[in-house]
Amino acid sequence: MPAALFTVTLMPENLQFQADRDKTILQSAERAQIYPLSSCRNGTCRTCISTLISGDIRYNTDWPGLSAEEKQAGLMLPCCAQPLSDLVMKLEA
Numbered sequence: 001m002p003a004a005l006f007t008v009t010l011m012p013e014n015l016q017f018q019a020d021r022d023k024t025i026l027q028s029a030e031r032a033q034i035y036p037l038s039s040c041r042n043g044t045c046r047t048c049i050s051t052l053i054s055g056d057i058r059y060n061t062d063w064p065g066l067s068a069e070e071k072q073a074g075l076m077l078p079c080c081a082q083p084l085s086d087l088v089m090k091l092e093a
């Protein structure tokens with residue numbers, strides 16, 4: 001069965017790439033030759049911090065380095081987040 005692909009749109013550039021449900025958003029961006037800033041790649045350092053404008057994600061770690069308030073405000077870490085739908089997001093770095 002082929003992997004589920006979702007469309008990720010990066011604002012404000014309106015740049016789009018396909019993201020695999022089974023890979024992190026960072027991995028899918030890099031596969032599309034888009035290179036957001038990253039360092040630890042495991043949800044610790046916050047280098048990749050971004051804003052999720054719309055869509056649903058899940059984390060592949062129980063402890064992504066965001067507070068509940070930051071998550072509520074829409075901040076997300078694409079190095080350890082996987083898409084559950086099409087996404088619109090903004091890279092902060």
Ligand code: FES
Pocket residue numbers: 037038039040041042043044045046047048049065077078079080
């Ligand atoms: S690269 Fe470190 S939290 Fe994403």
